[in-house]
Amino acid sequence: MERAGALIFLLGVFLVLTGMILALLGTQQASVSVGGCILIGPIPVCFGYGAEPLLLIIASAVALLVMLLVMYVLLAGLTSVSRPTHSPEE
Structure with a gap:
Protein backbone atom coordinates (compact mmCIF):
# COMPACT_ATOMS: atom_id res chain seq x y z
CA MET A 1 0.00 0.00 0.00
CA GLU A 2 2.85 2.39 0.83
CA ARG A 3 4.52 1.60 -2.46
CA ALA A 4 1.37 2.44 -4.43
CA GLY A 5 1.07 5.76 -2.55
CA GLY A 19 3.14 20.72 -17.24
CA MET A 20 5.40 23.53 -16.04
CA ILE A 21 7.98 22.80 -18.73
CA LEU A 22 5.34 22.64 -21.46
CA ALA A 23 3.79 25.88 -20.23
CA LEU A 24 7.17 27.62 -20.29
CA LEU A 25 7.94 26.37 -23.78
CA GLY A 26 4.50 27.31 -25.10
CA THR A 27 4.28 30.88 -23.78
CA GLN A 28 5.27 33.57 -26.20
CA GLN A 29 2.75 36.39 -26.00
CA ALA A 30 -0.29 35.01 -24.28
CA SER A 31 -3.08 36.93 -22.63
CA VAL A 32 -3.58 35.90 -19.02
CA SER A 33 -6.80 36.21 -17.07
CA VAL A 34 -7.12 35.15 -13.46
CA GLY A 35 -10.18 35.09 -11.24
CA GLY A 36 -11.49 33.27 -8.24
CA CYS A 37 -13.48 33.31 -5.03
CA ILE A 38 -12.33 32.34 -1.56
CA LEU A 39 -14.81 31.75 1.22
CA ILE A 40 -13.57 33.10 4.57
CA GLY A 41 -16.25 32.13 7.03
CA PRO A 42 -19.53 33.48 5.70
CA ILE A 43 -17.82 36.19 3.61
CA PRO A 44 -16.84 35.46 -0.02
CA VAL A 45 -13.71 37.27 -1.23
CA CYS A 46 -13.60 37.47 -5.05
CA PHE A 47 -10.68 38.67 -7.15
CA GLY A 48 -9.78 38.95 -10.79
CA TYR A 49 -7.21 40.32 -13.23
CA GLY A 50 -6.85 40.34 -16.99
CA ALA A 51 -9.05 40.65 -20.05
CA GLU A 52 -12.04 38.59 -18.84
CA PRO A 53 -11.84 38.32 -15.04
CA LEU A 54 -15.59 38.71 -14.49
CA LEU A 55 -16.34 35.48 -16.33
CA LEU A 56 -13.78 33.59 -14.23
CA LEU A 75 -23.71 16.22 5.76
CA ALA A 76 -27.47 16.51 6.22
CA GLY A 77 -27.79 12.86 5.21
CA LEU A 78 -25.10 11.81 7.68
CA THR A 79 -26.52 13.71 10.64
CA SER A 80 -30.16 12.74 10.26
CA VAL A 81 -31.43 11.23 13.48
CA SER A 82 -34.50 9.05 13.57
CA ARG A 83 -37.02 10.17 16.15
CA PRO A 84 -39.39 7.80 17.87
CA THR A 85 -42.95 7.90 16.56
CA HIS A 86 -44.51 7.21 19.96
CA SER A 87 -43.96 8.74 23.35
CA PRO A 88 -41.95 6.70 25.81
CA GLU A 89 -44.00 5.03 28.53
CA GLU A 90 -43.08 5.74 32.10
Missing part, protein backbone atom coordinates in the same frame (compact mmCIF):
# COMPACT_ATOMS: atom_id res chain seq x y z
CA ALA A 6 4.69 6.61 -3.30
CA LEU A 7 4.21 5.80 -6.98
CA ILE A 8 1.11 7.98 -7.20
CA PHE A 9 2.98 10.82 -5.48
CA LEU A 10 5.92 10.53 -7.88
CA LEU A 11 3.54 10.41 -10.85
CA GLY A 12 1.91 13.62 -9.60
CA VAL A 13 5.28 15.36 -9.24
CA PHE A 14 6.28 14.22 -12.72
CA LEU A 15 3.03 15.50 -14.24
CA VAL A 16 3.36 18.88 -12.50
CA LEU A 17 6.95 19.31 -13.69
CA THR A 18 6.02 18.24 -17.22
CA ILE A 57 -15.10 35.11 -11.00
CA ILE A 58 -18.67 34.11 -11.85
CA ALA A 59 -17.57 30.58 -12.81
CA SER A 60 -15.63 30.11 -9.57
CA ALA A 61 -18.52 31.53 -7.51
CA VAL A 62 -20.93 29.06 -9.15
CA ALA A 63 -18.50 26.19 -8.53
CA LEU A 64 -18.18 27.28 -4.90
CA LEU A 65 -21.96 27.37 -4.52
CA VAL A 66 -22.32 23.89 -6.05
CA MET A 67 -19.65 22.49 -3.72
CA LEU A 68 -21.36 24.05 -0.68
CA LEU A 69 -24.72 22.60 -1.71
CA VAL A 70 -23.22 19.14 -2.22
CA MET A 71 -21.52 19.30 1.18
CA TYR A 72 -24.78 20.42 2.81
CA VAL A 73 -26.72 17.54 1.26
CA LEU A 74 -24.06 14.99 2.19
Whole structure:
Protein backbone atom coordinates (compact mmCIF):
# COMPACT_ATOMS: atom_id res chain seq x y z
CA MET A 1 0.00 0.00 0.00
CA GLU A 2 2.85 2.39 0.83
CA ARG A 3 4.52 1.60 -2.46
CA ALA A 4 1.37 2.44 -4.43
CA GLY A 5 1.07 5.76 -2.55
CA ALA A 6 4.69 6.61 -3.30
CA LEU A 7 4.21 5.80 -6.98
CA ILE A 8 1.11 7.98 -7.20
CA PHE A 9 2.98 10.82 -5.48
CA LEU A 10 5.92 10.53 -7.88
CA LEU A 11 3.54 10.41 -10.85
CA GLY A 12 1.91 13.62 -9.60
CA VAL A 13 5.28 15.36 -9.24
CA PHE A 14 6.28 14.22 -12.72
CA LEU A 15 3.03 15.50 -14.24
CA VAL A 16 3.36 18.88 -12.50
CA LEU A 17 6.95 19.31 -13.69
CA THR A 18 6.02 18.24 -17.22
CA GLY A 19 3.14 20.72 -17.24
CA MET A 20 5.40 23.53 -16.04
CA ILE A 21 7.98 22.80 -18.73
CA LEU A 22 5.34 22.64 -21.46
CA ALA A 23 3.79 25.88 -20.23
CA LEU A 24 7.17 27.62 -20.29
CA LEU A 25 7.94 26.37 -23.78
CA GLY A 26 4.50 27.31 -25.10
CA THR A 27 4.28 30.88 -23.78
CA GLN A 28 5.27 33.57 -26.20
CA GLN A 29 2.75 36.39 -26.00
CA ALA A 30 -0.29 35.01 -24.28
CA SER A 31 -3.08 36.93 -22.63
CA VAL A 32 -3.58 35.90 -19.02
CA SER A 33 -6.80 36.21 -17.07
CA VAL A 34 -7.12 35.15 -13.46
CA GLY A 35 -10.18 35.09 -11.24
CA GLY A 36 -11.49 33.27 -8.24
CA CYS A 37 -13.48 33.31 -5.03
CA ILE A 38 -12.33 32.34 -1.56
CA LEU A 39 -14.81 31.75 1.22
CA ILE A 40 -13.57 33.10 4.57
CA GLY A 41 -16.25 32.13 7.03
CA PRO A 42 -19.53 33.48 5.70
CA ILE A 43 -17.82 36.19 3.61
CA PRO A 44 -16.84 35.46 -0.02
CA VAL A 45 -13.71 37.27 -1.23
CA CYS A 46 -13.60 37.47 -5.05
CA PHE A 47 -10.68 38.67 -7.15
CA GLY A 48 -9.78 38.95 -10.79
CA TYR A 49 -7.21 40.32 -13.23
CA GLY A 50 -6.85 40.34 -16.99
CA ALA A 51 -9.05 40.65 -20.05
CA GLU A 52 -12.04 38.59 -18.84
CA PRO A 53 -11.84 38.32 -15.04
CA LEU A 54 -15.59 38.71 -14.49
CA LEU A 55 -16.34 35.48 -16.33
CA LEU A 56 -13.78 33.59 -14.23
CA ILE A 57 -15.10 35.11 -11.00
CA ILE A 58 -18.67 34.11 -11.85
CA ALA A 59 -17.57 30.58 -12.81
CA SER A 60 -15.63 30.11 -9.57
CA ALA A 61 -18.52 31.53 -7.51
CA VAL A 62 -20.93 29.06 -9.15
CA ALA A 63 -18.50 26.19 -8.53
CA LEU A 64 -18.18 27.28 -4.90
CA LEU A 65 -21.96 27.37 -4.52
CA VAL A 66 -22.32 23.89 -6.05
CA MET A 67 -19.65 22.49 -3.72
CA LEU A 68 -21.36 24.05 -0.68
CA LEU A 69 -24.72 22.60 -1.71
CA VAL A 70 -23.22 19.14 -2.22
CA MET A 71 -21.52 19.30 1.18
CA TYR A 72 -24.78 20.42 2.81
CA VAL A 73 -26.72 17.54 1.26
CA LEU A 74 -24.06 14.99 2.19
CA LEU A 75 -23.71 16.22 5.76
CA ALA A 76 -27.47 16.51 6.22
CA GLY A 77 -27.79 12.86 5.21
CA LEU A 78 -25.10 11.81 7.68
CA THR A 79 -26.52 13.71 10.64
CA SER A 80 -30.16 12.74 10.26
CA VAL A 81 -31.43 11.23 13.48
CA SER A 82 -34.50 9.05 13.57
CA ARG A 83 -37.02 10.17 16.15
CA PRO A 84 -39.39 7.80 17.87
CA THR A 85 -42.95 7.90 16.56
CA HIS A 86 -44.51 7.21 19.96
CA SER A 87 -43.96 8.74 23.35
CA PRO A 88 -41.95 6.70 25.81
CA GLU A 89 -44.00 5.03 28.53
CA GLU A 90 -43.08 5.74 32.10
